[in-house]
Amino acid sequence: MSFLAHYNYWIVILLMMLGLYIVVSRGNLVKKIVGLNVFQTSVFLLYISIGKVEGGTAPIIEAGYSVYSNPLPHVLILTAIVVGVATSALGLALVVRIREAYGTIEEDEIDHQDDDE
């Protein structure tokens, strides 16, 4: 039972490993960025899970509710999401420039061209 009670943490770990595996194993630069995104998203979920208080509602003061989720991790992760967006944007911009310079976005073909020089 306790195994399922913390299913969100299992999802975090699964996504984390999937993302990291995609970054390492794929030679396509866009796929690497997507993998990086999945990896970062898993950390967002980790933070959100930490902030959850059992039976708590959204942290807005309202008559009839006394238990709230911890809003701090939400705020932290808003910052991290912005960082993640910036990273993806910069990464994809680099991929565009690489494609202009090399005519390909496959890692092994780029290495091949670099070795020929």
Next chain:
Amino acid sequence: MIAQHLPALQIVLPLLAAPIVVLAGSARFAWLFSVAVCWAAFAVSIGLLAQVMQGGEISYLLGSWPAPWGIELRVDLLNAFVLLLVTGTAAIVLPYARRSVRIEIAPEQQGFFYCMLLLCLAGLLGIAITGDAFNVFVFLEISSLSTYALVAMGRNRKALTAAFQYLIMGTIGATFFLIGVGLLYMMTGTLNMADLAERLQPLHGTRPVLAAYAFIVVGMALKLALFPLHLWLPNAYAYAPSVVTAFLAATATKVAIYVLLRFTFTVFGADFAFADQPMSLLLFVPALLAIFAGSLVAIFQENAKRLLAYSSVAQIGYMVLAISLATAAGLSAGIAHMFNHALMKGALFLALGCVFYSIGSVAIRDMAGIAKEMPWTMAAFVMAGLSLIGVPLTAGFISKWLLLQAAFELGLWWLGLLIVASSLLAIVYIWRVIEVAYFQPRPEGRVAAREAPLSLLLPTWVFALANVYFGIETSLPVTVARGAAAALFGAGG
């Protein structure tokens, strides 16, 4: 009035200057304004170090929110020293930038270049000054993202792939750090470093705290390019514009080492890391491998910038090795070497920037006979090279001496021998450049080079002479390093 707000000014100055530089639109104004801001930041950091040396630790509450809730900036001897190192490097490198940037960066990109450089500076200063664990992550990403863009501005297309590789590895490192901070928050409910240190005391045996420490150490090892996680560094340094390489080599990895020190000693405590956990061994082995692998690979490089980049991997090995000894003597050797290495690599990379300015290449074979044509540039290179090797009367000798002392204090005489042996490898790779530059004739087909202009030579020589100055007059780095090391051990109990 101003003296009271120095900690905030330290970050705010370059951060606000960055957008102004872009909006102004003129490359000349961008440069002038950046120089002014870097010198102002340098003055602020001198003021901070003076305050800390007089009155002890400074705690600054941003927006006056009380400490564990609001974000606290905290300056002690260690980070005042790191701030001085970073701003000092920026203040010397920026005047150099104008001419170097003019030939290496497209005119329409120059404004953005200075903007990115200032953002990177703001990020590095923010990491060093903040007392809040999550804040470290935010500033880490500010400095990293601007660094990726700066590296990508190199003229060779390999700069793009180098920047991409750096982006992937750097982001993984930063995200690991974020996971670690998240786990710490989960266990303690706080992000303030001093508060964390207190609340972690009873939790030291628990698994989430162990995992948090592991994530933070691995994340930072990626950022500081500890062997074998250094793969992003050689290409990033080799293909970035000259100014960027000099600035990064002198500052970025040092700030990452600072974060490692801060978390290991202040947040987790020396007892946790070195007595309960085998951190000594975990740092010692990669550091020793870094020293030998980095130096050996450097010997076989064809590109002088890449050669020095591999040498940086080795030098980072010395710093981590010193830390892994886990004694006050070792730690002060590591901190002193952070400072001295910045001086050496600053001078070496700026000298190569001069070479690139004159002949448009830093391939070692293109540098044949260049010492006759550019005697001042190569003399600076030789001086900094001697310092890198650790010849007496240079700053490099002081670091090696402190490191040897720390090793002998523990009775590790074989480690002393290994350190001396690794210095011989440094002689070999520095000699390769010197031999080609001084004793080989200019190859057919290369037009005679002209000595670099004064605006490039002067900053190079400031760094080169600093190597000699701090080799003779050692009181500043050594006293500060000793004080900082003692404080770190005191904090961890």
